[in-house]
Amino acid sequence: RALCSGAAPRRLRPFEAIPRSGRNRWLDLYRLWRSSGFQDFHLGMQSNFQRLGPIYRETVGAYSCVNVLLPQDAARLFQAEGVFPRRMGIEAWTAHRRLRNHKCGVFLLNGEEWRSDRLLLNREVISPAGTRKFLPFLDAVARDFTAVMRRQVQKNARRSLTIDLHRDLFRFTLEASSYALYGERLGLLEETPDAESQRFIGAVETMLRTTLPLLFIPPHVMRWLNHRLWRDHIAAWDTIFQHADKCIQNIYQEFCLGQPRKYSGIMAELLLQAELPLDSIKANITEFTAGGVDTTAMPLLFTLFELARNPAVQGALRAEIRAAEARGPRELSAVLGALPLLRAALKETLRLYPVGITVQRYPTKDVVLHDYRVPAGTLCQVALYAMGRSPEVFSSPERYDPARWLSKDENSFKALAFGFGARQCIGRRLAEAEMMLFLMHVLRNFQIETASKEDIRTVFGFILMPEKPPLLTFRPID
Numbered sequence: 001r002a003l004c005s006g007a008a009p010r011r012l013r014p015f016e017a018i019p020r021s022g023r024n025r026w027l028d029l030y031r032l033w034r035s036s037g038f039q040d041f042h043l044g045m046q047s048n049f050q051r052l053g054p055i056y057r058e059t060v061g062a063y064s065c066v067n068v069l070l071p072q073d074a075a076r077l078f079q080a081e082g083v084f085p086r087r088m089g090i091e092a093w094t095a096h097r098r099l100r101n102h103k104c105g106v107f108l109l110n111g112e113e114w115r116s117d118r119l120l121l122n123r124e125v126i127s128p129a130g131t132r133k134f135l136p137f138l139d140a141v142a143r144d145f146t147a148v149m150r151r152q153v154q155k156n157a158r159r160s161l162t163i164d165l166h167r168d169l170f171r172f173t174l175e176a177s178s179y180a181l182y183g184e185r186l187g188l189l190e191e192t193p194d195a196e197s198q199r200f201i202g203a204v205e206t207m208l209r210t211t212l213p214l215l216f217i218p219p220h221v222m223r224w225l226n227h228r229l230w231r232d233h234i235a236a237w238d239t240i241f242q243h244a245d246k247c248i249q250n251i252y253q254e255f256c257l258g259q260p261r262k263y264s265g266i267m268a269e270l271l272l273q274a275e276l277p278l279d280s281i282k283a284n285i286t287e288f289t290a291g292g293v294d295t296t297a298m299p300l301l302f303t304l305f306e307l308a309r310n311p312a313v314q315g316a317l318r319a320e321i322r323a324a325e326a327r328g329p330r331e332l333s334a335v336l337g338a339l340p341l342l343r344a345a346l347k348e349t350l351r352l353y354p355v356g357i358t359v360q361r362y363p364t365k366d367v368v369l370h371d372y373r374v375p376a377g378t379l380c381q382v383a384l385y386a387m388g389r390s391p392e393v394f395s396s397p398e399r400y401d402p403a404r405w406l407s408k409d410e411n412s413f414k415a416l417a418f419g420f421g422a423r424q425c426i427g428r429r430l431a432e433a434e435m436m437l438f439l440m441h442v443l444r445n446f447q448i449e450t451a452s453k454e455d456i457r458t459v460f461g462f463i464l465m466p467e468k469p470p471l472l473t474f475r476p477i478d
């Protein structure tokens with residue numbers, strides 16, 4: 001085909017010819033550790049692409065990988081992922097599970113074990129039918145959150161509320177995901193939120209923060225050093241598992257006392273389904289409980305900030321929400337289906353602030369990335385942060401413009417914030433619904449403003465987060 005199109009067939013280049021960042025893997029690890037470069041990892045990748053081009057190889061400490069940022073290279077990588085797609089493991093996490101004799105959830109499993117758990121979980125967690133069942137639970141929590149905010153505003157003489165919302169957002173996402181998972185309200189939105197749940201949120205933050213250095217340093221070295229980092233990491237995991245166990249015990253007891261008459265959350269459905277063994281249900285529900293807090297709270301904070309500094313976009317979204325509401329009360333999935341601009345705003349937020357800054361795969365067969373031969377089994381990753389801000393991929397990438405996702409033009413393999421294919425984020429529909437419902441109720445009830453028009457500096461703490469959470473002002477709309 002290349003010949004008849006007149007173009008000379010592109011010569012394939014050898015793997016060794018791929019440009020390399022850094023010089024010495026251990027020196028670069030030391031430098032990264034010293035310069036707290038872990039938290040600027042995403043920025044380092046972005047400048048490497050600017051220096052070396054759209055593909056390069058990186059070796060830091062024990063970790064070595066090929067980085068790409070163009071959609072067509074992402075497409076080729078995913079086409080080579082095979083039936084058991086695999087990401088880089090997190091040794092520190094599996095080390096904890098072994099230490100405590102816990103099973104792993106789908107995030108940490110691979111091969112046949114991963115596939116059998118994943119197929120059984122999909123029906124209740126990510127399928128349209130499963131999602132429809134837990135939408136009302138998320139809507140109830142989003143309504144409660146907005147009502148608590150309105151009460152808060154009434155107390156202020158100025159009838160507005162200026163606040164760093166990030167702690168409240170953690171409580172919202174934990175309250176919402178726990179209600180969908182366990183069918184139980186934790187009561188986190190009340191004035192005096194439950195102390196144990198607060199401790200859980202803190203433990204998730206500590207666990208994520210201490211995971212970062214452990215990604216680059218083999219944990220057996222850490223354990224040998226019995227480094228404080230390792231002790232904090234394990235203690236945080238123990239708190240996470242204790243909390244999830246308490247929630248699971250409650251619902252398991254009720255389940256044994258008699259079948260719940262109507263839908264009471266994902267966990268109850270999995271127990272009723274009786275296909276996944278209890279310890280697998282526990283391992284996965286624990287992952288979902290811990291994985292459902294920061295991952296969804298951060299994009300909400302970034303979206304509120306961008307809408308505050310882009311009032312025209314905020315107005316267009318409010319108009320869309322009012323129009324959808326004017327069409328009368330309908331099933332929640334229909335309401336969410338009538339908010340394409342709001343869904344596009346979430347895509348735009350995740351383009352600029354991707355919670356997971358990369359998506360990784362080990363190709364199961366040799367693959368050609370940007371005309372280079374890459375052997376099967378090489379760790380490759382799509383740099384989502386660099387892709388989202390690359391002028392080669394997005395026109396005026398610095399502009400927050402949700403409408404770019406509605407145009408007819410080629411957007412394939414550009415919206416990768418939830419990953420791709422059979423191994424994509426299983427919490428995607430839960431996260432999307434939580435964020436859509438939250439923003440729908442907040443935008444209908446409040447005008448959002450911010451004094452700072454400056455970009456937010458982001459740091460990589462396993463989750464992409466703001467270095468300093470923005471201060472936002474909420475003015476009630478009567």
Ligand SMILES: C[C@@H](NS(C)(=O)=O)c1cncc(N2C(=O)c3ccc(Cl)cc3C2(C)C)c1
Pocket residue numbers: 107286287288290291292295355356357358425427462463464
């Ligand atoms: C940030 C991004 N990293 S990623 C998967 O793209 O490399 C991500 C996306 N979706 C979910 C997560 N999770 C967490 O935060 C988390 C915490 C504790 C546990 Cl037990 C399990 C998790 C998971 C992996 C579900 C993380």
